[in-house]
Amino acid sequence: MPARNHKQWSAKPDLELGEWVDSRIYSDEEIFEEELDKLWKKSWIALCHESELPEPYDFRTGIIAREPVIMVRGPDNKVRAFLNVCPHRGMTIERRPSGSFAPAQPSGNPKHMTCLFHAWQFDMKGNCVDIPRQKEGYQDRLDKSSQGLRALRCEVKYGGFVWVCLDDHTEFNVETWAAGAMDCIKDSLDAEPLELIHYHKAIIDCNYKLWHDTNSEFYHDYMHYHNRITGFNDDYFQRECSAYDNGHVNVGTFTVNYEEYDVAEDRGTLSFPNLPPDNWYMVDMFPGLNFNLRGSVVRMDLMTPLSANQVMIEFRGFGLKSDSPEDRAHRIQHHNSIWGPLGRNLHEDLIGVAGQGTTMTPKSEPRRILHGRHEGAYIHDEIGMRHFYESWGKKMDRLPSDPEQKYKAGKVMGPEMPPAKGLSTFAGKGA
């Protein structure tokens, strides 16, 4: 078929409803605002890891749906989360990304969170414990006990991740929210304490869902030299993609041949507990978290949507807390050879989504984005995206293929297809 004129270009694809989405779901500012309320404020988000606040009085800050959050470890060792907002006049209480409240603050006492503006102080349970010149200004009209911080639901779960939910009334705890999607990696994550070994962040001019999508589809592995040369074998093409309630998806494992990559080494001896050597699972948690257990290291991506066309992605890497210095150095090398700045994977994905972001800016002409590959739920099937957008449509009450229409059950996932016959015979390893 020749190149298309505008009418042909704008026509609906020859696929079934549900096998594509309208690009406005990635670029429309009104839809973006609605997503913050209907998705991000209702979901459990793993904002950090307990190893980032290891001691009593340590804290870590983060953001969910524009709301600033602070997570603190109390003297009882319990991690709690609060809005990082002073009840007095709305100042951010703590502006550092992490630190400790054990020492005295510039205008407050040790072991207290102190707002820099007028020095109201709070303990690690969020109680307001001091209001300067309280009697003089408020007489008996304002009681400290009514001026505590806004407490948020918080759970430490699945290998020590600190999960926070802005919705007090959510029907879910973290486990029921995950709906089984984390089960494939939970025994590896929970076997012994983990520790943060890598952190960096990227701010990319694209919609956050494009990062979700690239994590959930593997058809783009042709872009990744490392993945092709270490992984394109029959077992790879048999990795299964499985869908779970609430929009989550995971991807089954296979054995990666790391030694095929020039500067890589076998990861078998350092593979995580309860994981066969050099195996690799992925879990995509709705709406913007990804867990990637690749042999000896875990990567966790946390997306923070900044606007319809901008996302901050924080990349964390984890090893075992019990690592010897030598093992730790190997894990960091394993992490960086794929996911570091000079690695052969992560920045390639970033180039992919940044390219999509340039074609889907607010008010750019709507176009259709195809999610219609069916390969028996094996690795190059796009069930991960179709399942995500089924949940998205239901929670947003919009049809992803035409977001001006209301959601209709059965119109998002596309038709059920018979399993693909045979496996891909791609033989271009290293091509």
Ligand code: FES
């Ligand atoms: S705004 Fe925090 S003490 Fe005034």
Ligand SMILES: [Fe+2]
């Ligand atoms: Fe990728």
